[in-house]
Amino acid sequence: MKKVLKILSGVLFVALLVGTFWFLWRKTRPVKILYAIVQPATDTLKQYVVATGKVQPRDEVEIKPQISGIISDVYKEAGETVRQGEVIATVKVVPEMGQLSSAESRVSVAEISLAQVRREYDRTAALHEKGIVSDEETEQSRTELAKAEEELRNAQENLEIVKEGIASRFAELSNTQIRSTIDGMILDVPIKVGNSVIQANTFNDGTTIATVADMSNMQFQGNVDETDVGKLHEGMPVQLTIGALQNVELDARLEYVAPKSTESNGVILFEVKAAVEIPEGVFVRAGYSANASVVIRSREGVLTLPEGCVEFEEGKTYVQVLTGPEDAEEQTFERREVKVGLSDGVNIEITEGVTADDKVRGARIDQK
Incomplete structure (x- = not known):
């Protein structure tokens, strides 16, 4: 029994000694770093200015009574469409x-x-x-x-x-019947039967009976930073991304850039507006938050590389071009100066220095 224990102890000691030497040998070996290899590709680059805001109906009106009284009937609800002149509610006059x-x-x-x-x-x-x-x-x-x-x-x-509130011979002109002043959709009816309402006059805005808007004519309203506003002008194409509408991008056209700034939490912003094109079958609700990307520069069919492949040093730009086989045990690269053009923040245009057949060092992927 003692002999067996001595043998096992010896084996464990030898294994521990061998493992220690192997670990130290591995630590002294030089580290080999592997990089992803990227080939220049022909692509289209676009540079954007991004504005955040929301989509609103261009024509949105509040319907107010022309006589004070109590709501006796409400004929419409939010979400229904109305025509100009259609009755929304009726007011019962309370005589003085x-x-x-x-x-x-x-x-x-x-x-x-x-x-x-x-x-x-x-x-x-x-x-x-x-x-x-x-x-x-x-x-x-x-x-x-x-x-x-x-x-x-x-x-x-x-x-x-x-x-x-009206004479019988002028019943068709009754101002006790609250009518829509435009064609559109009712966005809100904040009153109920039995509510008291006040007529609109010089001293009072009056009680809002309903809010009606033309939902076929939408407008993006947002803000851009002062550093970007100088790059914008009316007529530029805009792409709208609405968070509530997955996988839907709307086309728009910039139609207004504010001449005066506003300040929000110490940041100088300028208001912008864009006319939105609503495709058939898409319903955009009033007040949807949206991001507007305004294309300020565009280049089509240019040679591009991921911007992470380019090194910037003292006003010059370089890339590392693969000089040996891609599957070689040790990768070798040649540093080459290149000229760059437009960047979209992800890819960058290469105007001189490499061709579509060159292979360029990309991100570090492994080490051994």
């Missing part, structure tokens, strides 16, 4: 007691006056038939009767307006 009393009194006075004028006219007409009263006096009496009848109609219509 002073005005109501005055209107009723005016009707009573007009009725009394009409009765008196009618009696005078009947008397004059009877005397005229007997030849006692002249034609002129009869005509004047008839005119007074017509005036009294008109005054009564006006007083009755005024009473209707005080009570109902």
Whole structure:
């Protein structure tokens, strides 16, 4: 038993000694670094200025009442489409007691006056038939009767307006019916039946009955940094990316660059707007956040390399060109000066120094 233990101890000691020497030998070996090999490719490069903002309808209006009262009916909901002049809600007028009393009194006075004028006219007409009263006096009496009848109609219509908000003969023009002023989609109806509303006037904006917008005419509204605004001008093509719409890019065209800046958290920004083209079958909701990429420079069919392959040193640019076989145990490279052009932040244009057949050192991938 003791002999077996001695043998096992010896084997373990030898194995430990061999492992130690192997580890030290591995540590003293030179490190071999492997790099990915990249070949120049022909591609299209575009340089962008990015603006962040949201997509909004170009025409968005708030519908407000022209009379104060209480909402008696609501006929539309958010998301429904309406035509210009279509009724959205109805307002029930709550008459002011002073005005109501005055209107009723005016009707009573007009009725009394009409009765008196009618009696005078009947008397004059009877005397005229007997030849006692002249034609002129009869005509004047008839005119007074017509005036009294008109005054009564006006007083009755005024009473209707005080009570109902509109006279019966002008029912089609009733301002108690709140109508849409444009064609579009209802974005919001913030009122309910029973809510009190105030008419729009010089001193008050009035209660909003609904918000209506033309969803077929959308506009991107965003901001760009002051360092980029000088590169923009009206008419430039824009690509919109909307986070809520996966795999959908919308085309737009820049139509406004603000002449005056705004400041947000110490950053100077300039507002930009772009007309958005909505393709058929795509529904863009008002207020979607979006990123707008404005193409400021573009080069097609140029030789490119990943920007990480290029070394920048003292105003010059270099690449490491593979000089040996790609599958050789040890990679060898030649440092070569090149001239570069447009960069999109990922790839860079190579104008001189390498060809499409050259192989260039890329990122470090392994070491052994």
